[in-house]
Amino acid sequence: AQSVTQPDIHITVSEGASLELRCNYSYGATPYLFWYVQSPGQGLQLLLKYFSGDTLVQGIKGFEAEFKRSQSSFNLRKPSVHWSDAAEYFCAVGSNQGGKLIFGQGTELSVKP
Amino acid sequence: EAGVAQSPRYKIIEKRQSVAFWCNPISGHATLYWYQQILGQGPKLLIQFQNNGVVDDSQLPKDRFSAERLKGVDSTLKIQPAKLEDSAVYLCASSLEGSSGNTIYFGEGSWLTVV
Numbered sequence: 056a057q058s059v060t061q062p063d064i065h066i067t068v069s070e071g072a073s074l075e076l077r078c079n080y081s082y083g084a085t086p087y088l089f090w091y092v093q094s095p096g097q098g099l100q101l102l103l104k105y106f107s108g109d110t111l112v113q114g115i116k117g118f119e120a121e122f123k124r125s126q127s128s129f130n131l132r133k134p135s136v137h138w139s140d141a142a143e144y145f146c147a148v149g150s151n152q153g154g155k156l157i158f159g160q161g162t163e164l165s166v167k168p
Numbered sequence: 169e170a171g172v173a174q175s176p177r178y179k180i181i182e183k184r185q186s187v188a189f190w191c192n193p194i195s196g197h198a199t200l201y202w203y204q205q206i207l208g209q210g211p212k213l214l215i216q217f218q219n220n221g222v223v224d225d226s227q228l229p230k231d232r233f234s235a236e237r238l239k240g241v242d243s244t245l246k247i248q249p250a251k252l253e254d255s256a257v258y259l260c261a262s263s264l265e266g267s268s269g270n271t272i273y274f275g276e277g278s279w280l281t282v283v
Contacts, residue, residue: 097277149270155213
């Protein structure tokens with residue numbers, strides 16, 4: 056069965072520091088992978104997606120993610136975090152049945168001054 | 169381009185009462201999804217429509233939840249009677265079509281508190 060695991064429930068980083076959020080997936084074939092961000096009281100906004108090709112994907116707001124098939128991972132990175140990046144981040148895999156998204160449980164990011 | 173619209177944004181009801189949420193997807197999007205997001209968890213699919221037909225409702229608690237998408241555009245999700253554990257955010261989303269590679273766009277959600 057398809058599944059997504061985000062091992063870190065909560066991460067705190069200092070403003071200006073680098074960030075890496077982990078995501079591991081379980082999927083039989085080449086996956087479609089997504090990262091979404093959810094600010095408090097808001098819906099989900101797509102940061103980036105991976106379908107095929109280059110394994111390093113660039114997204115909005117300075118985020119990038121790298122697909123590593125050997126590790127079944129799709130980790131999200133940002134070189135320098137801003138206070139406005141504080142939010143909940145969700146990794147998801149696109150199901151091969153109807154295209155629905157299967158989400159991880161999310162990682163809450165806090166940014167300290 | 170207008171995004172996915174949802175209403176109401178917030179609702180507080182007592183257990184055993186009923187509630188309905190409305191969703192208007194992005195224009196031209198054939199596929200519409202309703203997700204349930206319980207606090208501290210990732211969203212979980214309740215039901216998926218392709219035009220006005222149901223593609224997947226395997227996770228919908230059909231004894232109390234119902235959804236329809238008449239005319240293949242707007243959709244309504246109803247809960248009757250509500251239970252305390254139904255307290256969650258109900259997210260509506262849409263995509264051009266229901267294939268694995270399509271980007272899914274989310275509304276801001278309808279926040280339900282059952283007391």
